Each structure stands twice: as structure tokens, then as C-alpha cells.
Amino acid sequence: MKRVAVAVAILFCGGRASGQTAPIAPAAPPFEPEAEPEPINDSDGYTPAVEGAAAPSPLSIDGYIDVGFAKAQGDGTSFAPNDQSIPADYGVDTFAPAVNSRGDVASTNSNGRFVNGFLPRSVGTGGNASFLLNTLDVDLKYAPASAPLMVFSRVQLLPRFTGSGDGTRVYVEQAFGRLVPFDSQEFALAAGKFDSVFGIEYLDNQANIRTGVTPSLVARYTTGQSIGAKLFYRVQIQPLQSAVSLNVSATNSGNFVESLQPPDASLTGKPVGAGRLGYELNTRGIQVKLGASGLYGPRNDQAYQAADQKAYGLDARVAVAGVYLNAEYVHVEEGEGGPKTTSLGNFPISSSFYVRGGYLQLAYALPFSIGALHKLTVYGRYDRRHAWFEGYTPITVDRFTGGVRIDLWEAIIMKAEYLDNRELAGAPTVANNVFTSSLVYSW
Amino acid sequence: MGSVFRVAAFAALIALGGCSQAPAPPAAKLWTLFDVQALYAGGAPGSKAIAADAGLPGGIRLDLISSPLASDGSSTLAVRTAWANGQLVAFLTTEVWANYPQVWMQPAYVPVTRASAGGPLQFLGGVRRPIFSVGAASAFYSPFLQIVYAEVPADTAPDALTSAKQILDGGYPLTPSEGRTMPLVPDGVALPPSGELPTNVVPGTGFLDGTLVSFLDFGASMFTWDPATNVVQEAPIYVLTFVGPDGSVLASPSIPTILGAGPPGSGVAPPGGGQRNSAYYRVHTVVVPSTARVFAQPGSQLESDLQAAGLAAFTGFAPGASDVQIATFSGRVALNPGDPAQGASGCFDDPTLVNHSDANPASCLWLGSEAALEANLDLSTEETTAITVNWEVTDLLEPDGTIVAVPQPVEPL
Numbered sequence: 001m002k003r004v005a006v007a008v009a010i011l012f013c014g015g016r017a018s019g020q021t022a023p024i025a026p027a028a029p030p031f032e033p034e035a036e037p038e039p040i041n042d043s044d045g046y047t048p049a050v051e052g053a054a055a056p057s058p059l060s061i062d063g064y065i066d067v068g069f070a071k072a073q074g075d076g077t078s079f080a081p082n083d084q085s086i087p088a089d090y091g092v093d094t095f096a097p098a099v100n101s102r103g104d105v106a107s108t109n110s111n112g113r114f115v116n117g118f119l120p121r122s123v124g125t126g127g128n129a130s131f132l133l134n135t136l137d138v139d140l141k142y143a144p145a146s147a148p149l150m151v152f153s154r155v156q157l158l159p160r161f162t163g164s165g166d167g168t169r170v171y172v173e174q175a176f177g178r179l180v181p182f183d184s185q186e187f188a189l190a191a192g193k194f195d196s197v198f199g200i201e202y203l204d205n206q207a208n209i210r211t212g213v214t215p216s217l218v219a220r221y222t223t224g225q226s227i228g229a230k231l232f233y234r235v236q237i238q239p240l241q242s243a244v245s246l247n248v249s250a251t252n253s254g255n256f257v258e259s260l261q262p263p264d265a266s267l268t269g270k271p272v273g274a275g276r277l278g279y280e281l282n283t284r285g286i287q288v289k290l291g292a293s294g295l296y297g298p299r300n301d302q303a304y305q306a307a308d309q310k311a312y313g314l315d316a317r318v319a320v321a322g323v324y325l326n327a328e329y330v331h332v333e334e335g336e337g338g339p340k341t342t343s344l345g346n347f348p349i350s351s352s353f354y355v356r357g358g359y360l361q362l363a364y365a366l367p368f369s370i371g372a373l374h375k376l377t378v379y380g381r382y383d384r385r386h387a388w389f390e391g392y393t394p395i396t397v398d399r400f401t402g403g404v405r406i407d408l409w410e411a412i413i414m415k416a417e418y419l420d421n422r423e424l425a426g427a428p429t430v431a432n433n434v435f436t437s438s439l440v441y442s443w
Numbered sequence: 444m445g446s447v448f449r450v451a452a453f454a455a456l457i458a459l460g461g462c463s464q465a466p467a468p469p470a471a472k473l474w475t476l477f478d479v480q481a482l483y484a485g486g487a488p489g490s491k492a493i494a495a496d497a498g499l500p501g502g503i504r505l506d507l508i509s510s511p512l513a514s515d516g517s518s519t520l521a522v523r524t525a526w527a528n529g530q531l532v533a534f535l536t537t538e539v540w541a542n543y544p545q546v547w548m549q550p551a552y553v554p555v556t557r558a559s560a561g562g563p564l565q566f567l568g569g570v571r572r573p574i575f576s577v578g579a580a581s582a583f584y585s586p587f588l589q590i591v592y593a594e595v596p597a598d599t600a601p602d603a604l605t606s607a608k609q610i611l612d613g614g615y616p617l618t619p620s621e622g623r624t625m626p627l628v629p630d631g632v633a634l635p636p637s638g639e640l641p642t643n644v645v646p647g648t649g650f651l652d653g654t655l656v657s658f659l660d661f662g663a664s665m666f667t668w669d670p671a672t673n674v675v676q677e678a679p680i681y682v683l684t685f686v687g688p689d690g691s692v693l694a695s696p697s698i699p700t701i702l703g704a705g706p707p708g709s710g711v712a713p714p715g716g717g718q719r720n721s722a723y724y725r726v727h728t729v730v731v732p733s734t735a736r737v738f739a740q741p742g743s744q745l746e747s748d749l750q751a752a753g754l755a756a757f758t759g760f761a762p763g764a765s766d767v768q769i770a771t772f773s774g775r776v777a778l779n780p781g782d783p784a785q786g787a788s789g790c791f792d793d794p795t796l797v798n799h800s801d802a803n804p805a806s807c808l809w810l811g812s813e814a815a816l817e818a819n820l821d822l823s824t825e826e827t828t829a830i831t832v833n834w835e836v837t838d839l840l841e842p843d844g845t846i847v848a849v850p851q852p853v854e855p856l
Binding site: 080082114303338351394423 | 467468469470471543544545547548549550576577578579580581582583584585589591606607608611612617619652671672673674
């Protein structure tokens with residue numbers, strides 16, 4: 001009992017660090033994201049420690065390096081040169097010209113036009129072809145044999161040039177402790193900074209996991225990490241070869257990415273609740289995973305508790321005969337609040353905002369392996385997003401993404417893809433297509 | 444049991460998570476004529492104040508912007524008066540902002556064409572029909588617009604272009620030009636009858652996202668902006684306030700405000716020495732000395748209004764004042780009126796002293812201009828409020844009852 005009390009105390013009293021999904025199991029194949037947010041069924045739960053020299057080390061260090069090369073059209077932004085409407089980031093999709101798995105774009109330079117904080121991070125390359133060091137990731141995991149506890153941290157170094165100087169960041173993306181209190185149940189409690197519980201795309205956040213290079217057009221609403229507590233529970237229904245899972249969290253900011261809502265402090269004093277109810281069918285020939293997600297709470301880019309945000313989403317994954325289909329739909333509404341604060345700075349107004357969007361991705365792993373070539377995957381994705389700020393022209397954009405991924409040995413991944421961004425309605429047509437590639441070394 | 448305790452303890456700790464809230468910074472809020480109409484439609488009385496917590500005692504009443512809705516749903520913009528360089532002027536209010544550090548000019552695209560190569564530009568279809576890019580429901584809506592002329596082929600159908608996306612995607616030559624103040628107005632909102640206010644304001648229609656919208660064209664050169672940021676430059680207006688016996692700050696809309704000078708380059712100089720400058724004003728309050736008095740004829744509506752505002756002790760009158768003097772000075776604040784109750788003599792003792800004369804220091808010192816405020820008041824009492832307004836000076840009000848419409852500047856096209 002004392003052990004448990006100490007564990008709980010550590011979880012919560014130290015919960016101001018930041019963190020995400022625990023890679024208890026080795027990374028799943030890139031196009032086969034088997035790892036649920038809390039893949040307890042892939043672990044052996046709590047078992048007594050192995051005594052003696054054969055005991056595995058409780059500490060493991062993993063990570064990856066993501067080196068990129070990208071070229072965006074135009075000036076690397078989605079801003080139309082002749083458009084003078086304000087804010088510049090309200091009438092276009094600033095997240096469209098993404099170049100890496102973090103969703104960073106080639107540029108967010110508005111050339112002096114006022115922006116109101118609806119922006120992604122930028123690698124500052126504009127329309128130039130450039131090599132990039134997207135991410136240097138270091139994961140530490142400590143799982144003592146003497147306790148049903150796992151402590152995980154993911155620290156990332158993000159070398160960046162902003163166009164006006166060095167903008168390199170050291171970012172604590174995840175830092176949490178997870179407790180499995182019941183030996184016989186797939187039940188886990190976690191506190192700290194951890195991954196989203198909304199939808200499925202957050203499972204692909206990391207470059208060494210994601211099938212392609214860039215996130216979808218709706219990833220900004222569902223893939224962010226935040227600080228808080230979460231609970232995961234899964235029930236296996238063996239006669240039906242099925243399982244039902246529930247993953248819920250209470251965090252500072254919900255699941256928006258950090259450039260839109262800061263996760264490291266609650267600006268309202270009230271948590272954001274989120275959750276996903278999932279169903280899995282696991283047969284020998286086909287795997288199906290379905291989920292429904294929801295989010296509700298105050299938007300964490302301003303200080304008013306009454307300015308709420310709510311979202312729901314549906315997701316599906318099907319794997320059959322080497323073909324992998326991922327699809328997700330997201331619906332988000334944000335109420336008007338006070339002055340806006342994001343990780344990118346302070347802005348005068350948090351406008352009411354609405355979005356509906358989703359994506360469908362198909363990947364096919366060619367059924368051969370030759371020497372160092374372990375896997376060759378081709379993939380395509382279609383994204384569509386319809387969004388508007390209150391009183392502002394609604395915009396509809398879509399994107400076709402096509403690419404190829406090559407896995408060499410177990411440690412190197414090469415990916416290349418092309419993003420064809422289109423402005424279908426509202427937003428002015430701009431040249432913002434992107435070619436990008438990624439070379440990922442894992443250890 | 445132990446596991447259950449673990450879960451319970453965990454849940455309790457989550458529940459104990461901070462749910463308190465520190466004071467939130469004030470939210471920016473914009474009221475347009477659409478909002479005023481919606482408030483009326485929702486049952487709000489004309490006395491309902493907006494921007495009530497933004498530094499101006501009493502806020503801004505709805506009926507100071509437009510009249511309550513008539514049975515057919517229509518309303519009329521309210522005419523108010525202010526002092527500008529000693530000249531009484533009439534103005535209309537179309538927008539009120541609270542807690543906006545700044546507002547921005549937005550573009551309005553106007554399709555133009557040439558009947559022949561090298562010929563003069565003319566409005567497509569012969570009508571100025573601007574294409575707006577931001578609607579009135581947006582927090583970034585602005586009545587301050589930069590006209591961007593889009594030169595389109597001569598055979599373009601008059602209503603073929605109805606959205607900013609069409610203009611920008613069309614690749615037409617774009618020529619940014621003058622700034623115009625053109626607030627969008629809902630259906631049913633009318634200008635005051637021309638007999639009351641012979642203004643040069645022109646109603647018009649344009650497009651917003653493919654939909655026809657109505658607007659009022661107050662003309663060009665009413666404001667200036669920072670060309671690097673498109674931030675509209677603001678001018679001050681001063682609301683005169685009194686401190687009551689209990690220390691409360693008292694103000695009344697029946698005391699005309701005083702317009703400060705606009706930024707260089709804004710406005711036009713109408714005849715008579717008045718000014719029609721910046722349409723974008725920030726409200727400042729200034730406390731006038733307790734010995735000052737508002738000139739109000741006993742038994743007048745003005746006196747009743749001031750009494751209702753708790754300002755009865757701060758009114759005064761010069762017995763024997765002429766009708767012209769009453770028309771000229773009613774609502775105006777004199778700094779040296781005297782106080783018969785205290786046995787203090789002053790310019791209200793004798794009607795011949797009411798008209799100010801530089802040669803006679805006993806004559807009234809009136810507050811009717813920014814210069815008079817600066818020369819005669821302790822401006823350390825000045826408070827900058829969080830309220831800005833779009834006030835369009837439309838007419839000059841002469842003491843003899845004549846109303847002169849402020850002339851429009853020369854059209855650039």
C-alpha cells in the first residue's frame with residue numbers, strides 16, 4: 001500500500017513536467033498503427049522482477065533523428081500576395097504547406113500583415129529548397145521491476161532558423177508516469193504530459209512511426225500533447241475476437257497542437273476533458289478498429305472559462321491483405337473568448353471558430369523483403385477541411401498527398417511525398433504545393 | 444481493496460486539480476449596427492448601455508446610436524452633437540469597439556474597366572459596387588476600407604464578380620487607392636430625414652461572399668492609416684465629467700463631447716472653421732473643476748436630462764440670456780460661471796459676459812475645443828478609456844439654426 005501511495009504522489013506532485021504515449025511495445029509497422037494509446041495488451045502487465053544478472057535493465061533509451069529535404073512553391077506560405085485582408089491567417093490555410101511530421105510549414109511570413117495567432121510552427125525556408133534537421137528525439141523509459149509503474153520522457157531538439165535568427169528549441173513533448181493498479185486488468189492511470197486521446201492520428205505523430213512525412217489538414221486539432229491525467233481501460237471479448245476500449249483525459253489544453261493552444265499551463269483554471277471509445281475486431285484475415293472521440297472544456301488560448309471548445313470525431317482503421325486504410329472525421333467549435341495567448345505569442349482576439357474536416361489514407365506494403373530492404377510502401381491520402389472564423393469568409397481546402405516509404409534494416413526509413421494543396425472556396429488560390437522528404441534514423 | 448484505494452486516490456487528486464480562475468483580461472468586443480438592431484430585436488430598451496465597463500461612466504446607450512425598432516422593424520440613426528474647434532457639429536455613430544488596442548483597415552475591391560484601350564477608367568456597369576472581404580460579424584470587421592480598384596475586361600458582366608476570391612484569383616491589375624468609411628448596415632436602418640440632417644452620406648450596395656450587402660458611404664479621406672500595418676490612426680474625443688459629492692464620476696450624453704484634432708492628412712476643412720477629421724476616435728474622460736457649470740436653460744429638456752444624470756448641482760444659467768446665446772451655449776461648460784449660492788460672482792451673472800471676449804477676463808471661458816481643454820484644465824485627470832468609436836461628422840450646426848452638410852472631398856476616380 002505504501003508503494004502505491006508513493007507512486008500516486010509521484011505521479012501528481014511531479015506532474016508539471018511534460019509528456020505522451022508510452023512506447024511499451026516496439027514501434028508498430030508504420031502503416032499498421034497497432035499501438036493503441038495505452039497498448040497494455042502488448043505488455044505482460046505487472047510481473048515479479050527477474051532476479052540476478054538476467055534481469056532486464058529497467059532503463060531504456062530510444063530515439064530517432066529526422067533529416068528532411070523540402071521545397072515549397074511560392075514563398076512557402078498560403079498567403080496570397082495581393083490579399084490585404086486582416087488578419088492574414090484567417091482567410092487561408094496557413095498549415096497547408098507542411099514539410100515534416102511535426103506539421104511545421106515552410107514559412108509563416110506574412111510580410112508585415114497582421115496575423116492573429118492561427119499559425120503553425122515554421123522552418124523558415126520560404127520557397128527555397130532546403131535540408132532540414134526536423135527532429136532529434138531522445139526517449140527515456142524507466143520501468144522498475146519492483147513496481148507496476150512506468151516513467152517515460154520524450155525530449156526533442158528542434159533546430160530552426162526563423163528568417164531573423166536562430167529559433168532552435170528544446171521541447172519536452174512527453175513526460176509522464178503510468179500506473180497499472182490492477183494486475184489482471186488492462187487498466188492504466190497516467191499523469192504528466194502525454195499524447196492526445198482524440199482520434200487516431202496522434203499515434204503517427206513521430207517521424208519514425210508515421211507512414212508518410214506530413215500530418216493531415218485536421219491534425220492540428222487532434223494530435224497535440226498536454227499536461228493532465230488520463231485513464232485507459234480495455235475489455236477483451238474473446239468469443240467475438242473483439243475488444244472495447246475507453247481512453248479519457250483531463251488536461252490543460254485538450255488536443256490542439258501547441259502552436260494553437262499552450263499545453264504547459266492552464267489559462268482558465270479549468271481542465272479540458274477528452275475521450276475516445278474504441279472497438280477492435282482482430283481476426284486472422286482482417287483487423288478493424290473503430291472509434292468515436294469527444295472533447296469539451298474551455299479553450300486554452302485565452303482566459304475565460306465560459307469560452308468553450310467542443311469537438312467530436314469518428315475514426316476507422318482497416319487492415320486486410322497488405323492494404324491499410326485510415327480515415328478520420330473531425331468537427332470542432334470554439335466560442336469567442338478574451339485576448340489570445342498561444343505558444344507563439346499574444347494576440348488581441350480569440351474569435352469564434354468552426355471546422356469540419358477529415359482525411360482518408362490508403363497504404364500498401366509490397367509483399368517482399370530483399371536484404372537490407374525490409375519494406376516498401378506506397379501511400380496516398382486525401383484531406384479536406386472546411387473552416388471559418390465568425391464573420392469571416394468560410395474557406396474550403398483540400399489536399400492530395402502521394403508518397404513512397406522504404407524501410408532499410410530496422411533502423412533507417414526513407415520517405416518522399418508530394419502535397420498538392422488546393423483552395424476550393426473562400427481562400428484565394430496560391431502556389432503552395434510542397435515536395436518533402438525525410439530520412440529517419442532510429443535507435 | 445488496495446487497488447481500489449489507488450484509483451480513488453488518483454481520482455481525488457484529479458478532482459482537486461485547480462479549478463480556480465484568476466481575473467481574466469477584458470475581452471475585445473465590437474458592436475455594429477447589426478448588433479444594435481439585434482439587441483433591440485431581443486427586447487433591449489434604448490437606455491441599455493453597451494461598453495458599460497470600459498471606462499466611460501454609463502457606457503454608450505443604444506438610442507445614442509439608433510432609434511428603437513419601429514413596428515416594421517426599421518430604425519433611424521441617431522444624430523448627436525459635439526464641439527469641434529468651437530463649432531457645434533452633428534455626427535452619427537455606426538460602430539463601437541471596447542478593449543481594442545487598435546483596429547485595422549480592410550480592403551474593398553471595386554471592379555473598374557476601360558471602354559477603350561487607354562480610355563478613362565469607369566465603374567463596371569457604371570456603378571461603384573465594392574466587394575467586401577470581411578463581414579460585420581467578424582471581430583476584425585472594419586468600416587474603414589481601402590478601395591482597391593480591379594481593372595477587369597470591358598466585357599465583364601456587371602455582377603459577375605461578387606467575392607474577394609474571384610478578384611484575387613482573376614489576376615486582374617489591382618490599384619490600391621483611397622480610404623473610405625463605408626460601414627455595412629442591416630436592412631431597415633435609415634439615415635435621419637434629410638430635413639433634419641442634410642448630410643452627403645450616400646447609401647450603396649456591394650457584395651460580400653457572393654451576397655448583396657448594404658452600406659453607407661461617408662466618403663473618402665476620413666481617416667488615415669499606418670501604411671506598414673494598415674492600423675487606423677485614432678484621434679481623441681473628450682467626455683467632460685464631474686465628481687459628485689459622494690465621489691462618483693458623473694457624465695451625461697447631453698453634454699456635447701469635444702473632438703480632438705485628427706491625425707495629419709485626415710479629414711477635410713469645411714467652411715466656417717469647423718473640422719471633419721478622423722472618423723475613428725478613442726474616448727477620453729476629463730474631470731472639470733467643481734466650480735464649472737453646464738449652461739442649461741431652466742425648464743428645458745437639457746436641464747431635465749442633466750438632473751436625471753445627477754448633474755443638477757452642476758448646471759447654471761445666465762438670466763436674461765438671448766435666444767441666440769441659449770442656442771449657442773446650451774450644453775456647453777463654462778469654467779467661471781460663478782455661484783450665487785456661495786456668493787461667488789461669475790460670467791453667468793450678466794448676459795453680456797456670456798460671449799467670450801479675449802479682452803474681458805470676466806467673460807465666460809467655454810470648453811469647446813481641444814485647445815481650450817489643454818489651456819484651462821488639469822489634464823492629469825484625463826483617463827483614456829478602452830472605448831473607440833466610428834463617429835462620422837456629417838453637418839455643421841450654426842447658432843442661427845442653419846445646418847450645413849459637410850462637403851465631400853473630390854473623388855479620386
